[in-house]
Amino acid sequence: MKISESIRQQQQPFYSLEFFPPKDQSHWPDFFKVVERLKAINPLYASVTYGAGGGAQDNTLEIAAHILAMGITPLTHLTCVGATADKLAHFLRRCREAGIDNVLALRGDPPKGQATDWSRGDFHNASDLVAFVRRSFPEFGIAVAGYPGGHPEAPTFREDRLHTRNKLDAGADFIVTQLFFDVREYFDLVERLRELGVQKPVIPGILPIQSLESVRRVLSLCGANIPGHFYLSLEEAHHKGGTEAVKEAGIAFAARQIRRLIDAGVPGVHLYTLNMAETCLRIVEEVGSLS
Numbered sequence: 001m002k003i004s005e006s007i008r009q010q011q012q013p014f015y016s017l018e019f020f021p022p023k024d025q026s027h028w029p030d031f032f033k034v035v036e037r038l039k040a041i042n043p044l045y046a047s048v049t050y051g052a053g054g055g056a057q058d059n060t061l062e063i064a065a066h067i068l069a070m071g072i073t074p075l076t077h078l079t080c081v082g083a084t085a086d087k088l089a090h091f092l093r094r095c096r097e098a099g100i101d102n103v104l105a106l107r108g109d110p111p112k113g114q115a116t117d118w119s120r121g122d123f124h125n126a127s128d129l130v131a132f133v134r135r136s137f138p139e140f141g142i143a144v145a146g147y148p149g150g151h152p153e154a155p156t157f158r159e160d161r162l163h164t165r166n167k168l169d170a171g172a173d174f175i176v177t178q179l180f181f182d183v184r185e186y187f188d189l190v191e192r193l194r195e196l197g198v199q200k201p202v203i204p205g206i207l208p209i210q211s212l213e214s215v216r217r218v219l220s221l222c223g224a225n226i227p228g229h230f231y232l233s234l235e236e237a238h239h240k241g242g243t244e245a246v247k248e249a250g251i252a253f254a255a256r257q258i259r260r261l262i263d264a265g266v267p268g269v270h271l272y273t274l275n276m277a278e279t280c281l282r283i284v285e286e287v288g289s290l291s
Contacts, residue, residue: 002141003045003075003102004173007201007267013290014044014268016075016176016203019067019275021048021059028063035067037277041284043072044268047104047143047176050077057091065098074100075143078133079108080123085132092137102141104176105129105167127163127170134171144168146175146193146202148185149225161192174200176270179207179218181226181253183260204261207272208279209234209250211243251279255286262290 007014017038022031035046046067050060064074076095080088095101107126123129126144133142144167147160154160164175175193180186186204193202209215212234219226230253237245258269273280 001073001101002173003073003143004141004201006044006073007174007203010044010267013262013266015041015284015290016268016270017043017046017072017280018205018270018272019046019048019063021063022275023059025059031063031275032066032070034273034275034277035070035072038273038280039070039072040281045073045075045102047075047077047270050079050106061091061094061098061100064095064100068099073102075102075104075141076100077106078103078129079106080126080129080132081108083123085122085136088129088132089136092133092140096137096139101139102143103133104143104145105133105172106145125163127166130167130170130172142172143174143176144172146177146189148177148180148182148189148204152222157192161189161196164189164193165196165198168198168200172200175202177202177205178222179205179224179272181224181230181257183257183264185225186261187264201267203268203270204266205270205272206254206257206283208254208274208276208283210247210274210276210279212238212246247279251282251286254283258283258287262287 019035022028048060048064048067050057060076064076067074078088095103105126107129123132130142130144133140146164150157150160151163154163177186177189190202207218215226215234218224234246234249237249261269271280
């Protein structure tokens, strides 16, 4: 079933999850124990990240198939950077054979240290990928990314919102947002998209903070913004109690974010788990009932 259909059928807000495949298969048993623990929150679906190159893609497919067998609907990431239509079609056929029929369509980034000429190749952006999947594999459900703080490469917020609408016009069913630390950015994204005629679901993505170093790394990678007062509070927590204090502050902050989002009527919340069950379970416990 397409995840978008499951979203429409929900009577109350839901959780969904994101996992990344451990590179070393010797770590897979512990990873699946994390997945099993997080089944307790009854996720509507779980996305599985996808790397450039055959080996990483094989891991994504195998992990997604295993998650499906565990009773969770998988949403496989699918990136088109440097890809050909034939290679992506092959991967999608393998997904279909494994019973996986939902993808998160992303442009992706070139390998570190390599430049990509976006004027060449079969796909220039995520909208091209969405159109390809919708045309060639109409049975698939398609999610796309949204950027509450704006995509780092977008010259203006309006242009970013227009690009997001283009992905939906090309055939995507719903949006999962990049992480954000200011819920006002999420509300603004939804409002601007509604003004552009977009009525499809926009699922907010929440990242549990693990350490001050992890926050700095995430901010440098994805271009998200962090409120100054919150960052200062994390620095103060680190000064007083180290990484564990920062993690506790992060859990409390994520729970407050989710509560505000739920109270405002979001359809669901997507947790970037970092493959850590305990932190996510603590956040869910602190949030309380979603009804």
